[in-house]
Amino acid sequence: MIALSRTDRSVLGQWWWTVDRWGVAAIVLLVSIGILLSFAASPGVAVRYDYPQFYFVYRNFLFLAPSLAVLFAVSLLTPRQVRRVAALVFVLALVLLVATPFIGAEIKGARRWIRIGSFSLQASEFIKPAFIVMSAWLFSEQNRDQSVPGNSLAILMFLTVVGLLVLQPDFGQIMLLSCAWGLMFFFSGLSLPWVAALGAWALSGVAAAYLYLPHVTSRIDRFLDPASGDTYQVDRAMDAFQAGSLLGLGPGEGLVKRFIPDAHTDFIFAVAGEEFGLIACLILLGIFCFFVIRCLLRAVAEEDHFIQLTIAGLVSLFGLQAMINMAVTLSLLPAKGMTLPFVSYGGSSLMANCLTVGMLLALTRRRGATALGNEFA
């Protein structure tokens, strides 16, 4: 493919020789699968909504170019620049998140999107990676110097973000963020009593949400007792997986996309299962797994605490999101509005995932030890 000399000192050349090429390959594969599935899944949905047949496919390409540019650009950054970009994104996203309940458009009972022309922006997607990086920074600062109240600040920041998400409400994102954040805490070497306490705290949070948020109550009820409400989407997804069997019905042959309104977004995995079968599902699962493991291995080898924590947090975020999406589609978890990274249709989600993966690639790049020593001395 690209013939770049090891001695090439251009930006691209340097990037190519330092970046985790296997990780890049995994992401390219995911994006390709996403395009393939958008061809399969979205025409049916588009016709339902009276759009041109390839409406969502075109839109997908439209989002893809700037998103991949962002991914590439961010992956060129140094860890320090990553932190700055994250801080900037965090502040912007926080402002938008505060504004969303007031200027957002209501879709399916929740205000999560801000309409800008023909696009809608979901601020919560962007705050996740930014928040993880900010937290990692605060944790590592306290770790470096106990006089810095990093942990407390991180908890305060966490509560703020969660509070804003509750207002929307977006329970799925809260769960995702909490889990990723908790895992980061865990990775940072938090003592086990603390881990237990945090776990208990999280559980009580879930219980409170179940008791006081009717939207959450109904979703969990429906999951636990399918007879209690409308489980149409999940039921149809189950049908799709069963119809797909080992090798699938063949591209375009599936029916689930005609019945599930979110076939091109949250339930894309079901379309994959129906049209391409178990083997394709396992390959998809494998790619996510491969990317996560590769990033974690890099983190283990890393010496800098901030980079370690950031990688662990971001990859948790990425992996958990994929895992939760698949688990929901497979009816292992209650339904949440969560996309499958790079595969589902959705501009905000794609852009945010590119930001996440861009930062991961930036942090997992090989760099001279001195470069770090200088920064975090």
Place this chain on the structure above:
Amino acid sequence: METKDHDRYKAFTRRTAIMSAGGMGVLATLFGRLYYLQVVKSAEYVGLADDNRMSMELLAPLRGRIFDRFGVELAANTKNFRVVLIPEQTESVEMSLDDLAKIIHISEGQRKKVLRAAARQRKFSSIIVAENLSWEDFARVNINGPSLAGIKPDAGVSRYYPFGPDLAHVVGYVAAVNEEEIGDDPVLSLPGFRIGKSGIERQIENELRGKAGSRQVEVNAYGKVKRELSRNEGVAGQDAVLTLDMELQSKAMQRLAGESAACVVMDIKTGDVLVLASTPAYDPNDFVVGIAQEKWDGLQKDKYKPQLNKTIGGEYSPGSTFKMVTALAALDAGVMSPDDYVFCSGSMYFGNRTWNCWKKGGHGALSMKNAVKHSCDIFFYEAAKRTGIDNIEKMARRFGLGSAYDFGMPEEKAGLVPSKGWKIANRGESWQQGETLNTGIGQGFLLTTPVQLAAMTARLANGGFAVKPRIFRSVGSDVYPSEESARINVPQRHLDVVLAGMNGVSNEPGGTAYGSRIWDKGMELAGKTGTVQVYSISKAERLAGIRKGEQLPWKLRDHAWFVAFAPVSNPRYAISVFVEHGISGSRAAAPVARDIMHEVLLKDPARIMAIPPVASGQIVRPALTRES
């Protein structure tokens, strides 16, 4: 610092290992779930899945049509212009109805029905607001369509009977399905589906109905149709072709109008029923849309019984038309010969009472032929007395009396031919000799239907073949050829005696129906009158001046019969006419029979090529061609 960093580093590695283990668990769960769904459950799933997300909807099959012998459509399927309302698409059902009422007439009843249905049904299923709209009304709804929320014009198919009352009793009608009638066929529970309720529509319901089609539709979680995936039109019902001649049928109905009467005309060779007229009638189209209560009450209360098909379902004493059977029974039993004379003095004494002839002064000495011609009662009292009820019963049955032919309508009745055994079984009494005499002149327990008497006359005129009435030429691809009839074992020389008597009735001066003969050469008919006593005028009434039937209330007047065949020289058609409480066979029934028979002979439908029985598909009406 160095050790702390090292500890932390070790901790991170350890925890990463722990998390990896956890991750593996999650991965294994996902893998297990995928394997379970896509491999284990997939096999048992295959049939099930399509059912879950697709819904099968039945499509009503197009009902088979009914034609007369020349291809005239008797029961048709026409466009039914309807207006339906879909509650989901309205702001309020009442508002939409108000808007619609400004365009077409909506009665208070219709309004209530729609509101009731709207409260009961699911919001997306449509409710029929009005049916059978005129084209003008339908067009008006169409034009205003966009401004009427939730109101949709819709063209369905409904049954239509172009000849209305003229064929009501024969073809019958279809109407909405009752609770009890919903059986195995799921198509019956389709809203608006109609099935045959009477007549031929009911008799061959299964053939006419066809097989329901279906369409697979994609439905959302609430069962609302999103789109059609596949469609199977089903199989249209089979067309039926009848032996009837609609033109003659209409003429007969016109001629009978105003009376409670019945007329049957049949081909004496093939048994083809050409006319099956019963008056008064009702409009079967009323039942298709659902008959209004007042109309229904009117039909129920009418003393002329419009709903009764008198040709097959009306059982009446045959009166003197039965005398041919008595005569043949006497000849067959050998108790009389054609040349035996009986002297009629106007009355005779038998079994403790006096038996009177209808003619006060008596007929004098009569041969059998003349006894038929003059319809002498004394002659047939004597003949019956000699013959005995057993022989009379046997002869009556040979002529098809006392049992139903089951030839095409569920309303057919068997009539009654009494016997000694019957009387013991049903009345618990033994047979009286006097009852034999009464039976001999067609009174007493005897009951016959007009179609039975037409068939009886046909069997007399065709040389003693047991011809049966038939009404179906073909149903779908099943063609019913006219059967070769068995002989009834009555020798021609016996038949000739009664046929000569019948000729005398119509064509010889002094015959009881000489006034109702056909003048055209070669078209002469030969018949027999019948007057059935319903009530005997009492002495008190006679003293009060009541002597004639006209002076009695309708209910008490005598019934009038006339049976005949024609042409005398080369018989082809048999007719029976019954006029309920018509007072006299010769005055009320014979002229009617003469007129109808005359029409039949003028057209001579048996000699016109009927439409060829079709194997399937479209029945095309050919030009009429006369056989040379």
